[in-house]
Amino acid sequence: MNTCAQTLVNPSALPAVASDSAPRRLPGDLAIWFFILAELLAFGAFFIAYAFARANNVELFNAQQLALDRNAGAINTMLLLTSSYLVVRAVQAAEAGQGRGAAKWIVGGFACGAGFIVVKLFEYAAKFAAGVSLSSSTFHMFYLILTFFHFMHVILGLVILAALWNGARKGRYGPGNMNGIETGAAYWHMVDLVWLILFPLVYVMR
Amino acid sequence: MSGTFTKAMARNIFYGGAVFFFLLLVALSFDTMGGLPKSDNRANLTESVLRGKHIWETRNCIGCHTILGEGAYFAPELGNVYPRRGAEFIKAWIKSQPTGTPGRRQMPQFNFTDQELDDLVAFLKYTSEIDTQKWPPNIEG
Amino acid sequence: MKYSSQSVAMPYFIAAIGLFVGQIIFGLAMGLQYVVGDFLFPAIPFNIARMVHTNLLIVWLLFGFMGATYFLVPEEAETELYSPKLALVMFWVFLLAGAATILGYLLVPYATLAEMTGNNILATMGREFLEQPLLTKIGIVIVALAFLFNITMTMLKGRKTVISIVLLMGLWGLAIFFLFSFYNPGNLVKDKFYWWWVVHLWVEGVWELIMAAILAFVLIKVTGVDREVIEKWLYVIITLALVTGLIGTGHHYFWIGTPAYWQWLGSVFSALEPIPFFAMTVFAFNMVNRRRREHPNKAAVLWALGTGVMAFLGAGVWGFLHTLAPVNYYTHGSQITAAHGHMAFYGAYVLVVLTMISYAMPLLRGRAANDERAQVCEMWGFWLMTISMVFITLFLTAAGILQVWLQRVSSTPMPFMAVQEQISLFYWMRLWAGVVFAAGLVTYLASFFVKGESKPLIHA
Numbered sequence: 001m002n003t004c005a006q007t008l009v010n011p012s013a014l015p016a017v018a019s020d021s022a023p024r025r026l027p028g029d030l031a032i033w034f035f036i037l038a039e040l041l042a043f044g045a046f047f048i049a050y051a052f053a054r055a056n057n058v059e060l061f062n063a064q065q066l067a068l069d070r071n072a073g074a075i076n077t078m079l080l081l082t083s084s085y086l087v088v089r090a091v092q093a094a095e096a097g098q099g100r101g102a103a104k105w106i107v108g109g110f111a112c113g114a115g116f117i118v119v120k121l122f123e124y125a126a127k128f129a130a131g132v133s134l135s136s137s138t139f140h141m142f143y144l145i146l147t148f149f150h151f152m153h154v155i156l157g158l159v160i161l162a163a164l165w166n167g168a169r170k171g172r173y174g175p176g177n178m179n180g181i182e183t184g185a186a187y188w189h190m191v192d193l194v195w196l197i198l199f200p201l202v203y204v205m206r
Numbered sequence: 207m208s209g210t211f212t213k214a215m216a217r218n219i220f221y222g223g224a225v226f227f228f229l230l231l232v233a234l235s236f237d238t239m240g241g242l243p244k245s246d247n248r249a250n251l252t253e254s255v256l257r258g259k260h261i262w263e264t265r266n267c268i269g270c271h272t273i274l275g276e277g278a279y280f281a282p283e284l285g286n287v288y289p290r291r292g293a294e295f296i297k298a299w300i301k302s303q304p305t306g307t308p309g310r311r312q313m314p315q316f317n318f319t320d321q322e323l324d325d326l327v328a329f330l331k332y333t334s335e336i337d338t339q340k341w342p343p344n345i346e347g
Numbered sequence: 348m349k350y351s352s353q354s355v356a357m358p359y360f361i362a363a364i365g366l367f368v369g370q371i372i373f374g375l376a377m378g379l380q381y382v383v384g385d386f387l388f389p390a391i392p393f394n395i396a397r398m399v400h401t402n403l404l405i406v407w408l409l410f411g412f413m414g415a416t417y418f419l420v421p422e423e424a425e426t427e428l429y430s431p432k433l434a435l436v437m438f439w440v441f442l443l444a445g446a447a448t449i450l451g452y453l454l455v456p457y458a459t460l461a462e463m464t465g466n467n468i469l470a471t472m473g474r475e476f477l478e479q480p481l482l483t484k485i486g487i488v489i490v491a492l493a494f495l496f497n498i499t500m501t502m503l504k505g506r507k508t509v510i511s512i513v514l515l516m517g518l519w520g521l522a523i524f525f526l527f528s529f530y531n532p533g534n535l536v537k538d539k540f541y542w543w544w545v546v547h548l549w550v551e552g553v554w555e556l557i558m559a560a561i562l563a564f565v566l567i568k569v570t571g572v573d574r575e576v577i578e579k580w581l582y583v584i585i586t587l588a589l590v591t592g593l594i595g596t597g598h599h600y601f602w603i604g605t606p607a608y609w610q611w612l613g614s615v616f617s618a619l620e621p622i623p624f625f626a627m628t629v630f631a632f633n634m635v636n637r638r639r640r641e642h643p644n645k646a647a648v649l650w651a652l653g654t655g656v657m658a659f660l661g662a663g664v665w666g667f668l669h670t671l672a673p674v675n676y677y678t679h680g681s682q683i684t685a686a687h688g689h690m691a692f693y694g695a696y697v698l699v700v701l702t703m704i705s706y707a708m709p710l711l712r713g714r715a716a717n718d719e720r721a722q723v724c725e726m727w728g729f730w731l732m733t734i735s736m737v738f739i740t741l742f743l744t745a746a747g748i749l750q751v752w753l754q755r756v757s758s759t760p761m762p763f764m765a766v767q768e769q770i771s772l773f774y775w776m777r778l779w780a781g782v783v784f785a786a787g788l789v790t791y792l793a794s795f796f797v798k799g800e801s802k803p804l805i806h807a
Contacts, residue, residue, distance in 0.1 A: 026209030031216040033209075034583050035223060038590050038619065045615040053611075134608045135241050141608045149230070156226050179210045213509065213575060216582035223586045227593040234594070234612070238540065241606045246536035256533040263473025263531075264461040269394020274603045275680030276539065277475055280381070280393050282763035283680060304388065311384030311764075314392050316458075333535055339610070341602035343677060346760040 028183035036190045039153075043194050046149075047201060050142050057138055062206050064139040067130075072123040073203040076116050077195065080154075083112035084192040087161070087185050094173040094181050102181065103168035109188070110161045113154055120151055146198055150191070157191045160184045245337035257322075258329025265316055272347075274338055281311065283347030288327070288334040290345050296330065297323045348710045350421040352428035357711045358438050359414025360704045364792070366407035366445070367697075371785050373400040378778040382771050391453065398452055398478045404692065405476065406445045411700030412521075413441075413494055415561050416514060418707045420498050423564070424505025429497050437493050444486040448479055470531055474542055477528045484528060491522040509578035510567075513585060514560035520553030536604035543599045550696075551592040551620065551662075558699045559585050559627065562654060565706045566631065569648050571639035580630050587623035595620050598670045602679055610672035617670040621663030624695075631655035644709060644716035646725040646794075650702035653733055657694025665690050665740065677755050682747030682770075690740040693732075701729075701791075708795070718799025725794035731787025738780040746773035 026033065054061045090105035132140045164184045167173060173181040242248070262268075267284070268277040274285040287296060300323060304312040318326070348354065377396045379386045387396070421428050428434060451460045457473070464480035466472050471481055479487070495518060502511055527544040563581045567574055597613025631652055642648065665687040669678040678684065705725065709717050716722065753766045761769070 028210070029215035029219075030209045030211035031219050031579065031583055031586075035219050035586060035590070038587055038622065041619055041622075042590075042615060045618060046611070049611055049615060133241075134237055135244070135606045141611065145608060145611065152226065152230060152233075156222065160222075179212060179215065183215055211579060213579045213582070216579040216586075217509070220582045220586040220589075224589045224593075227590055231593045231596060234597075235540070238600070238605055238609075239537075242534075242536060242604070245606065246534055246604045248534055251533060259533055259535065260470060263470060264458045264466065266394045266398060266457045266473050266478060268473065268475045269397050269478075270392075272680040274535075274539065276603070277680070278394065278397050279680065279682055279685055280377075280397070307385075309383055309385060311380070311767075312388040312392065314389060336536060336604040338602045338604055339607055341676060341679065343755045344760045346754050346762050 027178075028186035029179055032183045032186050036186065039190060040194070043146075043149075043197075046142075046146055047197065050146070050201065053138055053142060060137060061139045064137060064143075065203065065206065068143065068203050069123050069126065070203050072119050073199050076119050077199050079112045079116045079119070080192045080195050083109045083116070084189055086112065087188050090164070090168065091178070091181055091185050094168065095175060095178060097174050099168055099171040099174045102173060103165050106161055106165040106168055110158060110165065113158045113161060113188075116154055117151070117158070120147070120154075143202055146202055150194055150198055153191045153194070157188050160187055247332055247335045247337070250332050250335060252328065252332075254325045254328040255332040258325035258327070258332075261318070261322055261326050262329055270313070273333060274336070275341065281313070283342060284330060284333075285336075285338070286334050286342060286345060286347050288331045290347065293327045293331070296327055300326070348713075350427050352431040352434075353418050353421050353707075354711055355428065355431050355434040355438070356414040356418035356707060358435070359410050359417060360708060360711075362438070362442055363407045363410035363414060363700060364704070366403050366410065368788065368792070369449075370400055370403035370407060371781075371788055373397075373403065375778070375781050375785060378774070378781045381774040382778060395452055395457070399449055401476055402452070402478065403449065406441075408696050408700060410441070411703065412518070412557055412561075415700065415703040415707070416494075416498055416518065418703070418711070419514065419561065419564050420501050420511050421505075423508045423511040424502050426501060426505035429500035429504070433493060433497050437490050437497075440486070441490045444483055444490070448483045451480065452478075469529065471529055474531065474538070476546060477542070487525065488522070491518075491525070495519060495522060508574070509581060510560050510564050513556050513563075513581060517553045517556030517558075517560060520556065521549060524548045524553060539603045540600070540605065543596055547596045547599055548593075550691075551595060552589065554696065555588040555592065555623070556585050558654075558658070558695055559588070561699050561703050562627070562631065562651060565647060565651050565702055566634045568706060569642040569644060569651065570634045570637065571642075572634045572637055577634060580626075584623050584626050584630060587626055591616050591619040591622060598672075598675070601672050601675055614671045618667060620670070621659065621667050624659040624663035628655035628659045642716070644706060644722070646717070646722045646729070647702060647706040649726055649729055650698060650705045653729060654694065654698040654702050657690065657698055657733060657736070659694070660737075661687065661690030661692070661694035661740070665744075668744075677751045678747065681750050681755075682743050683751065684747075686740045686743035686747055689743065690736060693736045698733075717794070718797065720799050721794050721797035724790060724797050728787050728791025728794055731790055732784050733787075735780045735783035735787060739777050739784065742773045742777040742780060746770045746777070749773070 086105050086109035090102040090109065093099075093102040093105055132144070134141050134144050161184065164173075164181055167180055262273075267273075270278050270281040272279060272283045272285070275283065291299070300313075300316065300318065303315050306312070373396050376387060376391065377393060377400060380388075380393050380396065417428065417434055451464075455463070457478075460480060461467075461470075461472050464482045466481055469481055471484060472478055477484075495515075498515060498518065502515060524545055527541050530541050532538050532541075559581055563577050566572065567577050593616075594612055595617040597609040598617040600609035600613060632655065635648060635652060669675050669683050669687065709715065717725070749770045750766050753761045753769060754763060
């Protein structure tokens, strides 16, 4: 790819990209923002539904919430936050013209995301063993629908990060060619953002 | 605010989103199939019920009636007709059709044997015992 | 018309319109049976009339989709159709099989028809919209496969545009999900569960791809807006349609013996289902506003805009009205459902097929657009049909609200038939709106025969 050569010739293009006078630019592709909007609407509707269901059933929700594994949730929060940070570094690296450097940051981000999956699988295994299912109670239903829906998003996010890693390794991203990596990063940050609401709402708040 | 909007990205998001949500639907269907034994009254799925369902289908009952709310809206809901009317009433009603009352909706005469009527009632009884999350709101269907 | 093989679309369009007329005739008969219960009894009982009404709808829409595809794909692929002969053979096979099926419904008792056509070997009949005899179902699969083969081969040898790829995906999906119609377990809950994999995944899934692709094609042609722009919006809209519509299937799994969690899933996702329809409306109007040319076929533009608006109203708004589980608990299987069904099918699928016919028919007849007078006549047909469909929907909605109130909400619920008598006034009004619809259809048909000077053919 010619962008590869471009990146090599252009190592000095440091973060001075977004100057104040330039019009504000939407990072990533407009199409992903439509997708993110639809996703946030779906999650938002579920959060509101959760609030209503909880209001009708406060005691059950509180009791079963206590049985959730807050430690696993907290570890996962750290993992996703770290991962998001690493992906930000990857985007910055690409913007600075260090396309291949970005690949290393992405590997880190991917590893944290994969860690999330592993922790979550252990958490699910324990819950399923304890008889938690979509039909075992209203709280369990919300717990599973919300976390599993999010879990699937993390998996999709990992697929996207893998694609970004592949692209970055081949030097596909750099100043002037940020659309792919920014779009993938925007999606990954959405996954993180949703978890930052989901975790306190379902695991902690009483 | 300016931004990038490329066809290639829109395409990737379409494929990703479509596959993702289809897999989610498959996963949920899988879970549903696992949970069905608790709600679908399969324990009472006797030979007679199966014959009754076949009669229900081959007389195109769904062309006028609803069953669990699905079908045509021309004639009463039959998902709960068993508790509403009872076996004897249902059989007598089917046998006495059409009423011939001028201007009133008419149901055809199907000339069922007693065995067929019993099978049909068995099917309606089985259907009425499916756990439908308390639908319909009342016995009138 | 750029490629001579596009002309195979013509018989498909004519057949579609012919069957449409049949559908409306049976619709009127049923509208009358709703208020004069013994009308045509026992010659054509309601269930037979309804089966003919709905099956004709499905078949003529399929004819319309196929005709649209035969017109669209050669032009998009910039090559002649792989086999025009196969297309014509399949046209006659499908038409004869369809006609034989309808005649079978009308002339033979349904139970006898089932026995004659192998229903005892594999029972698939007697389920709403899938009443076709086994032989017909197999025929549909064969025709669909031959059709898809023909189209896929055409695309493989030509240019692959986004529009034709999306259309082809929709058509393949249509054929694949139809296979669930062969699965009819004795367990009623499972039966219903997978029945929706045909019905819902058709009309709120793959058919939306077909619809959006056809609409995008016509919009490119009549507005001259850049293909790049239209194609990326096409992707965004169909993404939204599938994101909301796939799990939106759950709004059919509230009360049929499936687990309670579908009430939440179905409600949340189907509450978002109006979004793609809204996007489609905005898209259509935007593209027409940004048009780079004044296409002489004004009528086609009107149909296209009408598709956007009516699909949003019928599928989006009327769908949302009763899709939330707490509301649907009361409205499920009432006249509200009928109201939604009528406007959604008309707005989304009838109109998109008529949009394509309106755009393509003049070209197939050797002119860019019809004479002014013919177009005015056609547009009268549009307005009469569309406005009367709005009234049909409003009257059925009113009937439905009353029905729900008297039969389900009231503390002293009334029996079904007693309620039906209470709301018969609305059925009468619906019938009259239906008569106006038929008048609109006649006006539309007449527009094909208005003579006048034709516009010269321009190659755009």
